[in-house]
Amino acid sequence: MTFSLPDLPYSHDALGTYMSKETLEYHHDKHHLAYVNNGNNLLKGSEWENKSLEEIVRGSYGKNAALFNNAGQHYNHTHFWKWMKPNGGGKIPGALERALVESFGSVEKAKEDFIAAGTTQFGSGWGWLSVVDGKIVAAKTPNGESPLVGKGTPILGVDVWEHSYYIDYRNRRPDYLKAFVEHLVNWEYVAELYQAATR
């Protein structure tokens, strides 16, 4: 496959003050585009040229660091834009809400553990909710990694690289993570991925 930059599923100014137009212009139009272009150059002539994105991410992990970093970030960001929506946060679809309560004890604890994972990721990386053996768990990964290269199926991820929040929140990563959970998350998309992961 050839990587291509997906359009944002909303306009650059649609997330308001929670994630500004300027952040999305840099993050989507420049950072994500660089992963796409670098990934395509590295993919050319490699053994993964005709594989799916998920196969490239899993296959290059530990074998081709440069390709993995760019493919991993392409995978993460392609979902990241869809993990947000204007006026997000809010009501969680019933089946997902029940699964969160079953896995964490309460929705509040699930959100807390997700935010804690993102806050405590030292340096660049991602915070996650993923499905492991039918259960939802919170996790963190460095750089372009994701639960996809461990044993989980990612259902929600948040980018904690500084380029994701420094324009809007400066060094206040916990404030960014709180705003992400309360005002940006597209829980319908998370529920869709949860359902696919447990089918």
Ligand code: MN3
């Ligand atoms: Mn990023």
